[in-house]
Amino acid sequence: MTARTTSGISVALVTVLFQGLILPVNVDAAAVLTERAQNIERALVERTFIMAKPDAVKRGLVGEIIRRFERRGFKLVAMKFVHPSKELFMNHYEAAKGQPFFKALIEFMSSGPVVPMVWEGREAVKLGRAMIGYSSPLKTPPGTIRGDFTLDKAQNVVHGSDSIKSAEREINIWFKKKEMVE
Structure with a gap:
């Protein structure tokens, strides 16, 4: 293997970085690597759904929830203040239908x-869940949103x-798609 260089990066190094993919010598390896790194970074960027519940609104905690996500480096792309119907919550929590707590959950959320x-x-779903903490106040550690502010498991x-x-x-x-900023 020759050690010719392209933009200061050897062809041998480029071959290793691209797991065996051999690039023509006239390819700007630094640009290719930069583009690849940007593509990997974009692939890790996710969107997650977070909702401040009625107890958070009533207790004035919405700003604190937003502050924590902003301080973590997340970008807010959509937000609204609404009092939704029970039907909307039944759709949202569809996976919990049939559970003993379902009716109480819908009553609370629509209250x-x-x-x-x-x-x-980056990894918004996983990191967002870690920031929120567990549902049970006895299991979630201080420093998480629920660990710092939850009073009971339901609220x-x-x-x-x-x-x-x-x-x-x-x-x-x-x-709707038009309600989100890019």
Whole structure:
């Protein structure tokens, strides 16, 4: 293998970085690597659905929830202040239908206004869930949103998507594409 250089990066190094893909010598390896790194970074950027629940709105915690996501480096791409119908929450929490807590959940969620939001960032779903904490106040550590503000398991301040698939579903329930900024 020759050690010719292109923009200061050897062809041998480029071959290793591209896992055996041999690039022509006239290719600007630095530009190719930069583009590849940008593509990888874009692939890691996700959107997640976060909702401040009625207890968070009533207790004045919406700003704190937003502040924590902004300080973590997430980008707010959609948000509204609404008092949705029970039917909307039944659609949102469809996976919980049939569970013993379902009726109480729908009653609580429709008891007052909520603030649904879409946040964008690297691994937004996973990191968003980590920032929120567990549903149970006894299990979630201080420093998480629920760990710092939850009073009981039912009124746990905030909802966050638990997977990329559920994030896409929930975002589509609450927001039209034109309501989100790029």
